[in-house]
Amino acid sequence: MPDLASPLIAWYRENARDLPWRRDGFGAWGTLVSEFMLQQTPVSRVVPRLEEWLARWPTPADLAAAPPADAVRLWANLGYPRRALWLHRAATQIRDRHDGVVPRDVDALLALTGIGDYTARAVAVFAYGDRHPVVDTNTRRVLARAVDGRSQPGPPAKSDLAAMAAILPADDEDAAVVNAAAMELGAIVCTARAPRCEACPLAAVCAWRAAGYPDTGDDRRKQARYEGSDRQARGAILKALRDAEGHPVPADEVASEWPDAAQRDRAVDSLIADGLVEVTDGALHLPR
DNA sequence: GACCCGTGGAA
DNA sequence: TTTCCAAGGGT
Incomplete structure (x- = not known):
């Protein structure tokens, strides 16, 4: 397999967006809150709510001490309000099980309400710098195209983690950057519609490009109609x-x-x- | 594994 | 206007 990590790292250094959770010293709690908010909600809508949330509840214990209603209300129109409730529960669990400190261990993170494969590893990697594969919808699309030569990824699968692990460099910090870079590339270059392949650092090694951009179909489940639902x-x-x-x-x-x-x-x-x-x-x- | 869960911007 | 899509997770 060609080296994807090196071009991803170089590209990310030059092209990463300046986002709040990428600031130095943002903190594990901020990372956790941002990841909850980013579950199925676009970055542009998360940023203002995140600032508001962290100003009001700077620690997990602060949120746990508030009534769940306040969390649901401040969640406002971010969508999927269960996530607000789950974040409140996770904060309570962090206070009760982990002395108010966001855990670093992936299994401990997975045991918290509302945290699954993606969020657990995102916190361990981006907040604590540990080496794990982080796989979101952007990463799955990048790997489907660059590695598998497909136009769209299949449904999420456990094998996604191994696929990402296979391209991670040995060094912890480099691995974290590759995780972030794959997501970022999928978000702003290797997009679902109208990918900007002319600006892609993986163009030279992309299996989908080499194959002539075949339409390999899309077996993802379609979202149900919202109107009247x-x-x-x-x-x-x-x-x-x-x-x-x-x-x-x-x-x-x-x-x-x-x-x-x-x-x-x-x-x-x-x-x-x-x-x-x-x-x-x-x-x-x-x-x- | 299938199905469920919000909201709003872009094409 | 309709459709697509967005840093997923629980049941």
Whole structure:
């Protein structure tokens, strides 16, 4: 296999975006919060919320001491509000199990609510400098093209970690840069649509380019339609609760947020099951 | 492994 | 207007 690490490192030194979590001394807690927010949400929308969040809760213990409702409210429109709840739970677990210090061990990180293969290794690598493969959607696309000669990656698989590990250099710091560089390249050059191959540091060694950019198909699962979905109903109801700023919302007012009664009931039930909504005296509110 | 979970910008 | 896509993870 050609050397991908060297061109990635050189390219990253010159082209990496200046992002908050890349500042010196950003800290493991900041890294953890940023990674939660970046799960399926674009960088541009995360940056302002992240600054706000860390100003209010500078440590895991600070967040753990706040009611979950505050976390859900400050999450605002970042999407997938369960992540706000999970981040609050993770902060509580960090306080209770790890003396308030974000763990460094991957297995300890994986044991926290809302942290999976990607986030656990991202924290261990970017916050602590350890050597692990970090694989996100950008990295999977870069590897699918440069190594496998495919136009799009397949569905996420356990083998993704081994594929990334195979291109990591031995040195810890270099490995961390290669992890970050693969993600960055996928984000700004080797993009899903209209990749900028003329600006790619891997062009000379890219298997997909060498093969003449074949369309190898796309076997990823398509995202379900959002308009009219249960997700949209949940979103509308939860937005109303966030906007109520702590005041419980009576059931009849919730009804006006989503007219379809059956779908509304289903949405409320699922929000309660997720712990995002509680009911007191017939009125809905965020978890206290 | 399949399916579920928000939101908004870009093409 | 519709579709695609975004530093994933839990069940």
